[in-house]
Amino acid sequence: MIVDQVTDLPRPPQRPASGHKGTFGRTMLIGGSRGMGGAISLSGMGALRSGAGLVYLVIPKGIADVVAGHSPSYLTIPLPEDDSGRISSITYADLKSQLKDKDSLGLGPGCGQSDHLKELFRNILLHEEKPIVVDADALNMLADMLDVLHEGPVPRVLTPHPGEFSRLANLPIKTIDKHRQQVAAEFADVYDVTLILKGEKTIVTDGHRMYVNPTGNSGMATGGTGDVLTGIISGLLAQGMLAFEAAQLGTYLHGLSGDLAAQELSQPGMISSDLPRYLGKAWQQFYALHDSGKG
Ligand SMILES: NC(=O)C1=CN([C@@H]2O[C@H](COP(=O)(O)OP(=O)(O)OC[C@H]3O[C@@H](n4cnc5c(N)ncnc54)[C@H](O)[C@@H]3O)[C@@H](O)[C@H]2O)[C@@H](O)CC1
Ligand SMILES: Nc1ncnc2c1ncn2[C@@H]1O[C@H](COP(=O)(O)OP(=O)(O)O)[C@@H](O)[C@H]1O
Numbered sequence: 192m193i194v195d196q197v198t199d200l201p202r203p204p205q206r207p208a209s210g211h212k213g214t215f216g217r218t219m220l221i222g223g224s225r226g227m228g229g230a231i232s233l234s235g236m237g238a239l240r241s242g243a244g245l246v247y248l249v250i251p252k253g254i255a256d257v258v259a260g261h262s263p264s265y266l267t268i269p270l271p272e273d274d275s276g277r278i279s280s281i282t283y284a285d286l287k288s289q290l291k292d293k294d295s296l297g298l299g300p301g302c303g304q305s306d307h308l309k310e311l312f313r314n315i316l317l318h319e320e321k322p323i324v325v326d327a328d329a330l331n332m333l334a335d336m337l338d339v340l341h342e343g344p345v346p347r348v349l350t351p352h353p354g355e356f357s358r359l360a361n362l363p364i365k366t367i368d369k370h371r372q373q374v375a376a377e378f379a380d381v382y383d384v385t386l387i388l389k390g391e392k393t394i395v396t397d398g399h400r401m402y403v404n405p406t407g408n409s410g411m412a413t414g415g416t417g418d419v420l421t422g423i424i425s426g427l428l429a430q431g432m433l434a435f436e437a438a439q440l441g442t443y444l445h446g447l448s449g450d451l452a453a454q455e456l457s458q459p460g461m462i463s464s465d466l467p468r469y470l471g472k473a474w475q476q477f478y479a480l481h482d483s484g485k486g
């Protein structure tokens with residue numbers, strides 16, 4: 192397998208002067224559960240500040256008010272929940288009309304795991320042709336049904352940390368840490384996905400190209416930072432970027448937000464909700480360096 196090392200960053204989504212919120216895409220994020228409303232709220236903030244026009248959060252009804260209260264900029268779609276406060280009852284057929292006009296999806300932040308969610312995500316991955324980011328508990332459930340990646344339409348972006356990748360690829364974390372590029376590229380090639388293997392120097396690969404992200408710092412090793420990344424990439428996909436490019440730019444901007452947050456707040460003093468707040472500054476720096484201030 193020949194894998195090209197990519198260093199150049201892709202062009203960001205265009206922002207035509209006449210653009211309206213429909214121009215910049217609708218992304219829908221499905222997740223959250225009792226005790227983990229923060230995860231889907233953080234993803235929503237990442238999506239909003241990635242430039243997406245409309246951000247929909249599909250959540251269990253028990254956390255709907257808390258999540259909606261996190262930001263007035265979200266649209267929320269509350270669903271029935273089970274005894275543990277996870278999304279339940281609703282089927283893929285029930286959700287179809289909501290999914291229809293969305294440009295991208297993000298599955299998993301804080302959703303928990305259940306047979307019901309697994310079946311719902313299985314159907315979405317099998318049948319939805321729009322780009323989908325798969326993270327967190329959606330990845331853990333995907334580990335038991337990897338066949339959907341072969342059968343379903345592409346593009347799919349998977350965002351595991353090494354613990355999640357170990358479950359997906361059925362490899363020990365030690366092996367993953369030792370051969371990060373190789374195991375990530377092999378998995379991406381076999382399953383025809385864009386894989387983001389997170390951690391220090393996050394890897395983005397589609398099995399043919401490999402990007403090693405230079406931004407980020409260990410101040411980002413704090414709960415919820417990965418949830419923000421899922422939202423950023425879902426938002427870039429909604430704006431029409433291709434999967435590998437959205438993953439690459441999203442990972443770069445996410446790490447840069449972390450670096451800018453650490454500069455002002457210190458590594459121990461920064462938290463995941465700071466990342467969306469610094470994403471605006473990260474965009475400014477990106478445009479200044481890479482796109483002559485068009486943003
Ligand atoms: N505020 C919230 O509501 C939050 C909710 N979260 C949700 O909590 C659920 C569980 O996610 P977690 O990731 O905590 O659980 P996991 O059990 O998947 O991951 C935690 C374990 O993975 C391994 N791991 C993680 N990063 C690693 C690295 N760089 N190198 C080696 N091993 C590594 C470690 O063994 C670690 O204890 C998800 O649904 C997630 O979205 C978390 O995102 C934290 C914040
Ligand atoms: N030491 C580090 N250096 C750079 N980035 C890091 C480091 N530790 C964690 N990160 C980044 O923080 C994020 C953590 O994601 P994840 O483990 O999914 O967190 P959570 O599920 O709590 O949101 C990833 O984007 C990862 O690359």
Ligand SMILES: [Mg+2]
Pocket residue numbers: 326327352417418
């Ligand atoms: Mg995570």
